[in-house]
Amino acid sequence: MTPTTIRTQGPPKGGRAAAQKEEQTDQVSWRDRFAALGNLPAFFRLVWETSPGLFLGDALLRLVQAAIPAASLYIGKLIIDQVVSLTKAGGLTDTTLLWQLVAAEFALAILSTAIGRAISLMDGLLGDKFANATSIRLMEHAAELDLEQFEDATFYDKLERARRQTTGRTVLLTGVFGQVQQLISVGFLAAGLAVYNPWLLLLIAVAVTPSFIGDNYFNKKSYSLSRSWTPERRELDYLRYVGASDETAKEVKIFGLSGFLVDRFRTLSNEYLGKNQAIAVSRAGWGTLLTVLGTAGYYGAYVWIVRRAVTGGISLGDLTFLAGSFRQVRGSLEGILLQFSSLTQEAIYLQDLFDYFAIKPLIHSPRTPLPFPRPVREGFTFENVGFKYTNSERWALRGLSFTLKPGEKLALVGENGAGKTTLVKLLARLYDPAEGRILLDGHDIRDYSLDDLRRNIGVIFQDYIRFKMSAGTNIAVGDIDERTNQPRIENSAQRSLADTVIAKLPDGYQQQLGKSFNKGVELSGGEWQKVALGRAYMRDAQLIILDEPTAALDARAEYEVFQRFNALTEGKSSVIISHRFSTVRMANRILVLEGGRLVEIGSHEELLAQNGRYAELFALQARGYQ
Numbered sequence: 001m002t003p004t005t006i007r008t009q010g011p012p013k014g015g016r017a018a019a020q021k022e023e024q025t026d027q028v029s030w031r032d033r034f035a036a037l038g039n040l041p042a043f044f045r046l047v048w049e050t051s052p053g054l055f056l057g058d059a060l061l062r063l064v065q066a067a068i069p070a071a072s073l074y075i076g077k078l079i080i081d082q083v084v085s086l087t088k089a090g091g092l093t094d095t096t097l098l099w100q101l102v103a104a105e106f107a108l109a110i111l112s113t114a115i116g117r118a119i120s121l122m123d124g125l126l127g128d129k130f131a132n133a134t135s136i137r138l139m140e141h142a143a144e145l146d147l148e149q150f151e152d153a154t155f156y157d158k159l160e161r162a163r164r165q166t167t168g169r170t171v172l173l174t175g176v177f178g179q180v181q182q183l184i185s186v187g188f189l190a191a192g193l194a195v196y197n198p199w200l201l202l203l204i205a206v207a208v209t210p211s212f213i214g215d216n217y218f219n220k221k222s223y224s225l226s227r228s229w230t231p232e233r234r235e236l237d238y239l240r241y242v243g244a245s246d247e248t249a250k251e252v253k254i255f256g257l258s259g260f261l262v263d264r265f266r267t268l269s270n271e272y273l274g275k276n277q278a279i280a281v282s283r284a285g286w287g288t289l290l291t292v293l294g295t296a297g298y299y300g301a302y303v304w305i306v307r308r309a310v311t312g313g314i315s316l317g318d319l320t321f322l323a324g325s326f327r328q329v330r331g332s333l334e335g336i337l338l339q340f341s342s343l344t345q346e347a348i349y350l351q352d353l354f355d356y357f358a359i360k361p362l363i364h365s366p367r368t369p370l371p372f373p374r375p376v377r378e379g380f381t382f383e384n385v386g387f388k389y390t391n392s393e394r395w396a397l398r399g400l401s402f403t404l405k406p407g408e409k410l411a412l413v414g415e416n417g418a419g420k421t422t423l424v425k426l427l428a429r430l431y432d433p434a435e436g437r438i439l440l441d442g443h444d445i446r447d448y449s450l451d452d453l454r455r456n457i458g459v460i461f462q463d464y465i466r467f468k469m470s471a472g473t474n475i476a477v478g479d480i481d482e483r484t485n486q487p488r489i490e491n492s493a494q495r496s497l498a499d500t501v502i503a504k505l506p507d508g509y510q511q512q513l514g515k516s517f518n519k520g521v522e523l524s525g526g527e528w529q530k531v532a533l534g535r536a537y538m539r540d541a542q543l544i545i546l547d548e549p550t551a552a553l554d555a556r557a558e559y560e561v562f563q564r565f566n567a568l569t570e571g572k573s574s575v576i577i578s579h580r581f582s583t584v585r586m587a588n589r590i591l592v593l594e595g596g597r598l599v600e601i602g603s604h605e606e607l608l609a610q611n612g613r614y615a616e617l618f619a620l621q622a623r624g625y626q
């Protein structure tokens with residue numbers, strides 16, 4: 001596929017103009033189509049791996065099915081010739097052969113039906129298995145990719161197109177198998193026709209060409225439209241979600257957003273529908289016209305066959321055989337060409353799936369990682385670290401240098417957008433610095449295995465996930481391998497104060513959380529935070545990071561959480577991000593960030609004595625309580 005004709009960059013969100021512009025660049029040439037067929041071997045390898053038995057069974061049955069039409073037409077010819085000769089003989093000769101032929105034709109008809117059913121059963125089973133296997137691969141691959149890749153709209157377009165491939169692939173599977181079956185079938189029938197007159201084959205080719213060209217043209221248009229609308233389709237999915245989900249229902253009601261959302265959905269979906277409809281209508285019109293041309297070709301050949309029968313050139317049996325074969329070859333050829341056109345289409349869609357699998361993460365472990373220090377001896381050192389988010393001109397962090405010593409309790413302070421969360425993400429290697437480096441015991445953290453690093457760091461983000469799973473699982477996600485270790489889960493819950501929350505739930509640790517599931521219970525914001533905090537204790541990490549984990553806790557709970565946190569993480573390093581100075585002051589050292597830069601560093605007392613930015617922020621908050 002040539003990159004000039006297939007768009008790999010998603011268009012900016014929304015807008016008719018954007019979509020029209022995209023359509024022009026989304027044209028697919030014949031070269032692209034043939035090149036896309038190159039994806040088929042890889043595709044069949046995937047299908048084969050899904051289930052070799054079903055794959056083989058399906059192929060064999062189709063081979064048998066391919067021979068049936070020609071065989072049945074030929075037996076039909078023999079029957080008619082037999083009937084004619086019996087009639088001429090006055091019905092007095094032996095009819096055994098005739099009835100044997102009729103029985104054979106009957107047997108073939110039954111065989112064909114049975115095989116047909118078996119084939120569609122196998123297609124269905126194979127298709128479902130393949131869809132499941134591909135969905136799993138899709139999720140596994142997503143887990144390998146970088147956070148940065150998830151923050152890119154183009155990536156989502158690819159993901160969306162790839163996701164659609166997991167359900168529609170049965171079409172391709174049935175299509176290619178059916179295609180090969182029909183080709184073999186046509187081969188048998190065409191051989192029969194060629195025996196009588198090779199020109200009949202040429203006539204057939206002329207008869208099928210017009211509708212092939214038509215279908216191909218419209219398929220191309222449909223594909224271009226569908227591809228250029230990927231971002232809008234994602235927006236439609238999003239609107240559907242926001243408009244009808246338990247997580248959004250509250251705000252949608254309070255702000256009366258339903259009308260706004262429905263309007264946007266209606267406008268966008270109608271626009272898409274309109275474009276699709278235009279293609280469908282013109283396809284139907286042209287399709288009819290081109291089929292009429294094809295039918296004229298068929299009747300041209302029919303006239304020739306009938307004349308030959310009338311002049312005695314061929315028998316009545318030959319007449320039915322030829323007319324039947326001609327009709328079937330034409331139908332099959334038309335089917336093959338039509339399928340071919342949509343097959344290349346599907347193969348191009350397949351490219352989207354392979355494109356997605358080809359996206360490689362940039363953040364990965366080195367080939368020979370250093371053994372992870374246990375315990376950490378020197379700590380984490382930021383050396384002139386700078387980081388910019390993709391598509392952003394601004395440095396989110398710059399010139400950052402400090403050391404987080406083993407066992408130290410560090411707090412990060414700064415106004416919204418100062419770069420606190422970004423610093424944490426760099427520590428956990430969700431991103432790598434653009435400038436400078438982060439060392440762990442004197443070695444770049446990139447020299448350690450990513451798994452080891454992440455296993456040794458426990459982070460609870462401010463936007464932690466409220467999993468709609470059991471209360472126990474919601475804590476166990478801190479170390480999912482230990483999800484059956486009930487004592488450990490309960491111990492973590494006690495530490496994070498979640499035990500009292502869970503004690504009140506009807507099903508305790510088994511209680512389904514989240515209202516959208518049967519018997520699910522919803523927790524308050526603070527209760528959720530206690531559960532989420534339990535995750536930090538689940539993990540046997542050397543560094544624990546809490547990014548504003550107590551914002552929803554009441555004052556008493558917050559005080560208690562941090563008293564416990566300090567005691568329970570004795571000997572471990574921790575980083576706490578908080579806007580509450582009552583929490584921050586408990587840290588050994590405080591880092592004050594402003595506009596991505598480190599402006600002050602020291603203990604609470606030292607920073608107050610400096611009378612700088614920290615003292616100013618502290619005084620501001622203290623005044624609020626007076």
Ligand SMILES: Nc1ncnc2c1ncn2[C@@H]1O[C@H](COP(=O)(O)OP(=O)(O)OP(=O)(O)O)[C@@H](O)[C@H]1O
Nearest residue numbers: 151389392396414415416417418419420421422423
């Ligand atoms: N995924 C992202 N893509 C682009 N820019 C981002 C992204 N996340 C954060 N930023 C930008 O980087 C800067 C630092 O953000 P960060 O989340 O680190 O701030 P913060 O100090 O944690 O803020 P808050 O107190 O509001 O949580 C902000 O200007 C923000 O807009």
